[in-house]
Amino acid sequence: MSFTSKRILNYFFKGLLFVAPLALTAYIIWQIVLFLDNLLPVPIPGLGILIVFGMITFIGYLANIFITRPIFELVERWLFRIPLVNILYTSIKDLMSAFVGDKKKFNTPAIVKLSENMSRLGFITQDNLAMIGEDEMVAVYLPHSYNFSGNCFLVPRDNVRILHGANSTEVMKFIVSGGVSELSDPKK
Structure with missing residues (x-):
């Protein structure tokens, strides 16, 4: 391969490295916007998504008001009584509240010692496991690289060091990227 063709191939791969993530990100965002906009069959583009966001915000407002809060709690208690719905609803609600609720769970990054020479990054999700008789254990979520799934491990408290x-x-970005993303120095 000649010097010029190597250089052109190098330019192509550098361009691909810039364009592919940008295009994929734009495509995914566009698909999410289209999905949300098409939830309501409104002929004006963009109006459907505004109505959906407005309705969700209004429901959040109602759930916070003293007068209507008991109604939401009653509906929730009713959902807890339905066997399959209970598991599905509580799992989805717990996952959502881990990211956006008052009880965010992925805000305590930690290093978990797996063996003498090996550790993993994760997040402490439960600091107190007394309810299952494990006072010396904590729950740590270890996300998978290039995936948003992960595992929750119960590990001895001594094997966990919080990253203050x-x-x-x-x-999270560092873990999900497989360690490829840069971590900034917290002292700067």
């Missing part, structure tokens, strides 16, 4: 000053979002 570490940015939770950057640690």
Whole structure:
């Protein structure tokens, strides 16, 4: 292969490295916007998504008002009584509240010692496991690389070191990217 063709191939791969993630990100965002906009069959583009966001915000407002809060709690208690719906609803609600609720769970990054020479990054999700008789254990979520799934392990408290000053979002990005993303120095 000649010098010029190697250079052109190198330019192509550098361009691909820039364009592919940008295009894929734009495509995924566009598909999410289209999906949300098409939830309501409104002939004006963009109006459907505005109505959906407005309705969700209004329901959130109603759920916070003293007068209507008991109605939401009653509906929730009713959902808890339905066997399959209970599991599905509580799992989805717990997952959503881990990211956006008052009880965010992925805000305590930690290093978990797996063996003498090996550790993994994760997030402490439960600091107190007394309810299952494991006072010396904590629950740690270990996300998979290049995937948003993960595993929750119960590990001895002594094997977990909290990363004070570490940015939770950057640690999650670092883990999900397989360690490819850069971590910034918390002292800067």
